[in-house]
Amino acid sequence: MNPRAADAPAPKGRSRRNFAGARPVMDDVARLAGVSKQTVSRVLNDNPAVRPETREAVQAAMRSLGYRPSRSARSLASGRTRMLGVISFDAARYGPASTLTAINTAAQKAGYLLSSMALDDTADHATVAEAVDRLSAEGADGVIAIAPQHRVGQALADTHLDTPLVVLENEIRGGTPLASADSRNGARKAVEHLLCLGHPTVWHIAGPTGWTSADERLISWRDTLRAAGAGVPELLIGDWSADSGYELGRRLARRPDVTAVFASNDQMALGLLHALHEAGRRVPEDVSVVGYDDIPEAAHLLPPLTTVRTDFAAIGRRSLRLLLDRIDGRTEERVEPLIPVEVIVRQSCGRPPRG
Incomplete structure (x- = not known):
């Protein structure tokens, strides 16, 4: 593809709309910058085929209009929903709750939203499969499963999933990355x-x-x-x-x-x-x-x-990194070390009583 074709200007002669009181959209940016809507999309997606002067013109138009790309606009530009799914079990416990909070914080920093599903401890294979299917149907770019029980890991292993998957606190067959403490x-x-x-x-x-x-x-x-x-x-x-x-x-x-x-x-x-x-x-x-x-x-x-x-924060950060790697196609095999732990010595221990 000719890089210049990516920067093809939009047809001239269109009147500019009055932006007062209206939220600018991608068409408005394209019109003000004198480029096509597709070029704006390529700039949003950081496409290297866009010439620097064209990129600057589009970014200047965005600043001038106060344009902030919506999630749907970014999804159209990148082919991704920027949404991740999380399946958790016994989410009220301190460990899973802390891990979920850490995943959410890391996801927000990376520009993703979470869709979370909390399942009961007694969830069977069918329930786990349904949760995975639902998140996939919602368009999740990837799924993180906080799976603290062996049978949950087995249920995930038995579930066919085209969406990238990372599992915490469990090991399942098939090369699925896991993020766990030692x-x-x-x-x-x-x-x-x-x-x-x-x-x-x-x-x-x-x-x-x-x-x-x-x-x-x-x-x-x-x-x-x-x-x-x-x-x-x-x-x-x-x-x-x-x-x-x-x-x-x-x-x-x-x-x-x-x-x-x-x-x-x-x-x-x-x-x-x-x-x-x-x-x-x-x-x-x-x-x-x-x-x-x-x-x-x-x-x-x-x-x-x-x-x-x-x-738990490190577990959350690692799980998100592993998932984003898989979403981006970086699936090379590597052994992830277990996250280290440490004894915090306070006042509840001492030498045994004499006699």
Whole structure:
């Protein structure tokens, strides 16, 4: 194609409209700049075939008219809707909610809007497939799935999707990029912190079975104890809520041999602290406690909670970057490192009691 053809001027002799009180449109910009509507579209799409002097004339017309391209205009120019879909599960929990907020912030900075669908924890294959189809039908340029459960990852793997897809907190077959934090390393650091304080073993309140992060932390808790030659206590399984941490904490509070507990999230650790206080077990003098996630309230508990910090903002930013790469056709295979985590040491841990 001849580059000059891209800059072909519009037919002369048309009268200019009075813009007072009316929002200027692409036709107005083309008329004032003396170019075709297609050329304005190419300037909006940053087409390299547009000559610099023509680009400047169009941009000057846009400034003169106060023209701001609408989303539909940009979509026509680029062939994209500038809309991304997000499917989330258990969106009220701190982790998914924080990740969704981070994705939204990163998407806005990149010039995209989000269409979000929150599904129930019990969503089956058909419900997941319907959500994916709906976002695709809405014209989403790509989809991010916050998929914390193994069965959700399987449902996504079984769903045919032509739209680019990025999955968080799960691994599915087919080369789908994922953005996840290093849960195994986080759990290992938590357990080693307690063992280094001199505790003979560490009890664990796990998250619900079938959740990727809960299973990863459970496996790492068990492996770390075995590697240290420590006994592996009875496993206790909660449901992420403070209520479940409280109920399981009441059982632990009755056992004098319990001196250290690692909870798979901060909410369950909060319930555990309540149960220990109620039973007269002091933290950290009698029992040390470590949580996971570093929720904003963790620093204000009594005592302030030692916990593993997850960088949910980094997860959101990476997921958006991976998705935009796929939308732009950059699909080369590469291994994305897990997002690192760190132990935030506060006042809920100490050496085990004597005797």
